[in-house]
Amino acid sequence: MTDExxxxxxxxxxxxxxxxxxxxxxxVDPVYYDHPYYLVPSKGGEKAYRxxxxxxxxxxxxxxxxxxxxxxxxxxxxxxxxxxxxxVTLHYHxxxxxxxxxxxxxxxxxxxxxxxxxxxxxxxxxxxDPGKYxxxxxxxxxxx
Numbered sequence: 001m002t003d004e005x006x007x008x009x010x011x012x013x014x015x016x017x018x019x020x021x022x023x024x025x026x027x028v029d030p031v032y033y034d035h036p037y038y039l040v041p042s043k044g045g046e047k048a049y050r051x052x053x054x055x056x057x058x059x060x061x062x063x064x065x066x067x068x069x070x071x072x073x074x075x076x077x078x079x080x081x082x083x084x085x086x087x088v089t090l091h092y093h094x095x096x097x098x099x100x101x102x103x104x105x106x107x108x109x110x111x112x113x114x115x116x117x118x119x120x121x122x123x124x125x126x127x128x129d130p131g132k133y134x135x136x137x138x139x140x141x142x143x144x
Contacts, residue, residue, distance in 0.1 A: 017078060017087070019063035025079055026060070031096055034089040039078070049085060056080040 017039075041049035056062065057080035067076045067087065074089045 017063075017065050017067050017076070019065045019078060021064050022056075022059075022061040023064050023077070024060060025062040025077060028062075028077065028090070032090045032093075034074075034091055037087045037089075038081075039085040039087050050083075053080040053083055053085050056085075057083075 039049075056078075062077045062079040065076050065078060067074050067089075069089075075092055077088045077090055079086050079088065
């Protein structure tokens with residue numbers, strides 16, 4: 001194949017992200033999330049960036065767009081995170097494996113079993129603190 005033929009089938013790159021529609025991000029199952037990236041405004045776009053981030057935060061909405069990165073077109077959600085805009089690449093629906101047949105068949109559960117499980121869970125409830133966790137394997141390789 002020639003370079004021209006390759007370029008004709010490659011998605012067109014752009015430095016802009018065009019939002020197609022706004023959605024309630026709570027409607028998106030986290031199984032669709034892939035990688036997050038922070039967006040920075042281009043020179044002169046700071047006011048529009050700040051306005052979009054603020055209004056999206058107040059309305060709890062996210063922008064849905066398509067974006068080309070490394071010759072691949074991604075479906076992305078643009079959301080407001082603490083005053084900044086975050087782009088999250090999303091998996092397409094056909095990339096998600098069905099969960100059909102994964103859960104065990106329903107069986108009888110006694111009230112006592114349910115109560116014990118609930119108590120076990122309640123004993124272990126903590127606030128999420130991501131700083132509390134580290135990749136032990138990576139940490140071990142740094143000290144080697």
